[in-house]
Amino acid sequence: xxxxxxxxxxxxxxxxxxxxxxxxxxxxxxxxxxxxxxxxxxxxxxxxxxxxxxxxxxxxxxxxxxxxxxxxxxxxxxxxxxxxxxxxxxxxxxxxxxxxxxxxxxxxxxxxxxxxxxxxxxxxxxxxxxxxxxxxxxxxxxxxxxxxxxxxxxxxxxxxxxxxxxxxxxxxxxxxxxxxxxxxxxxxxxxxxxxxxxxxxxxxxxxxxxxxxxxxxxxxxxxxxxxxxxxxxxxxxxxxxxxxxxxxxxxxxxxxxxxxxxxxxxxxxxxxxxxxxxxxxxxxxxxxxxxxxxxxxxxxxxxxxxxxxxxxxxxxxxxxxxxxxxxxxxxxxxxxxxxxxxxxxxxxxxxxxxxxxxxxxxxxxxxxxxxxxxxxxxxxxxxxxxxxxxxxxxxxxxxxxxxxx
Ligand code: ACO
Numbered sequence: 483x484x485x486x487x488x489x490x491x492x493x494x495x496x497x498x499x500x501x502x503x504x505x506x507x508x509x510x511x512x513x514x515x516x517x518x519x520x521x522x523x524x525x526x527x528x529x530x531x532x533x534x535x536x537x538x539x540x541x542x543x544x545x546x547x548x549x550x551x552x553x554x555x556x557x558x559x560x561x562x563x564x565x566x567x568x569x570x571x572x573x574x575x576x577x578x579x580x581x582x583x584x585x586x587x588x589x590x591x592x593x594x595x596x597x598x599x600x601x602x603x604x605x606x607x608x609x610x611x612x613x614x615x616x617x618x619x620x621x622x623x624x625x626x627x628x629x630x631x632x633x634x635x636x637x638x639x640x641x642x643x644x645x646x647x648x649x650x651x652x653x654x655x656x657x658x659x660x661x662x663x664x665x666x667x668x669x670x671x672x673x674x675x676x677x678x679x680x681x682x683x684x685x686x687x688x689x690x691x692x693x694x695x696x697x698x699x700x701x702x703x704x705x706x707x708x709x710x711x712x713x714x715x716x717x718x719x720x721x722x723x724x725x726x727x728x729x730x731x732x733x734x735x736x737x738x739x740x741x742x743x744x745x746x747x748x749x750x751x752x753x754x755x756x757x758x759x760x761x762x763x764x765x766x767x768x769x770x771x772x773x774x775x776x777x778x779x780x781x782x783x784x785x786x787x788x789x790x791x792x793x794x795x796x797x798x799x800x801x802x803x804x805x806x807x808x809x810x811x812x813x814x815x816x817x818x819x820x821x822x823x824x825x826x827x828x829x830x831x832x833x834x835x836x837x838x839x840x841x842x843x844x845x846x847x848x849x850x851x852x853x854x855x856x857x858x859x860x861x862x863x864x865x866x867x868x869x870x871x872x873x874x875x876x877x878x879x880x881x882x883x884x885x886x887x
Contacts, residue, residue: 684850
């Protein structure tokens with residue numbers, strides 16, 4: 483039951499809608515979700531078709547410009563991205579200020595926020611050229627900044643981007659190559675990463691996107707807005723769920739694996755426990771998350787490629803999914819696996835550390851945030867975001883001097 487009350491105050495009527503369960507804060511033509519049917523479309527194209535026929539940069543172009551690119555438009559877009567993959571050399575030294583054991587998301591929030599200090603020639607949001615260059619810089623530099631956060635935490639030298647590689651292969655290179663060994667990214671893994679990026683590229687007005695829009699509504703620059711989005715994404719109920727999901731699977735494995743599923747599910751169902759089946763449930767999808775289906779397929783491909791078909795964690799995930807899809811608790815609450823249920827297994831198999839999962843989500847979602855931010859800036863109806871509140875504090879009272887308190 484949604485608690486929406488219409489309130490009449492001195493300033494007129496407004497609705498009380500905690501969690502924005504029923505409030506549309508904007509008009510948008512970017513992404514459409516039908517949560518009951520389990521459908522997701524970017525600019526009218528079903529995610530299933532985009533995942534099979536397009537690469538991530540094509541998807542970025544689509545989200546940003548509204549149409550799929552022609553070959554010439556794609557080549558031009560890709561060329562611009564490649565021109566911006568490096569970061570300002572001074573920025574590489576900023577990493578040294580972080581503790582080596584810092585969470586990569588903490589580093590990402592700081593590094594992306596700092597871009598507004600390095601790229602001051604793209605901060606004027608009233609200038610379309612500045613907006614375009616800021617967007618291209620963000621798309622191009624996010625993989626570099628994310629891979630550098632990883633390299634920093636493991637004490638390896640930063641790897642410069644390789645512009646002869648596609649977007650995802652270049653990211654794998656920056657993550658796993660070292661200056662002393664030859665490294666060629668595995669095309670199956672690069673394609674799997676590309677699919678993760680496509681599936682996470684946008685998801686209409688989720689918490690982090692709404693954060694980006696709210697930050698941008700005050701006129702803040704795009705680097706600052708995306709940094710705000712990254713901070714919001716970090717939470718375990720949002721982008722942090724893939725990390726939390728893998729931690730959960732790992733815990734069940736340590737306790738005995740598939741045999742312990744019954745006990746774990748009983749804990750989840752216990753009203754007095756706060757344990758949740760991570761990677762299950764979604765605010766909007768009340769059906770199977772279409773991205774989870776595609777991710778499950780990719781999971782098979784990656785595990786086959788790496789000879790990990792019998793990976794016990796994947797088997798555990800499949801067994802959990804089967805039980806949850808049949809169990810009355812989950813069925814009655816329409817709790818289905820979401821994309822994060824399988825993306826963590828794929829990333830782990832690829833050698834990506836758990837702590838970087840949300841960083842890769844941020845890298846993927848950057849284009850969605852940019853497209854939504856751009857749409858908001860161009861919307862003549864847009865106002866500064868300013869939610870109202872239901873005040874529950876003390877009524878008017880007078881301050882007593884400290885001696886009388
Ligand atoms: N495990 C067990 N029970 C759950 C779960 C879960 N994962 N999710 C919801 N429920 C239960 C709630 O306890 C509640 O039960 P009740 O009616 O008996 O009180 C009921 O289902 C409804 O749940 P809400 O919390 O009201 O659903 P809401 O839409 O607010 O939350 C959310 C959605 C935050 C995603 C939630 O399902 C959750 O925490 N899931 C686990 C975390 C997760 O996987 N997040 C990823 C989201 S996808 C993404 O960000 C890419």
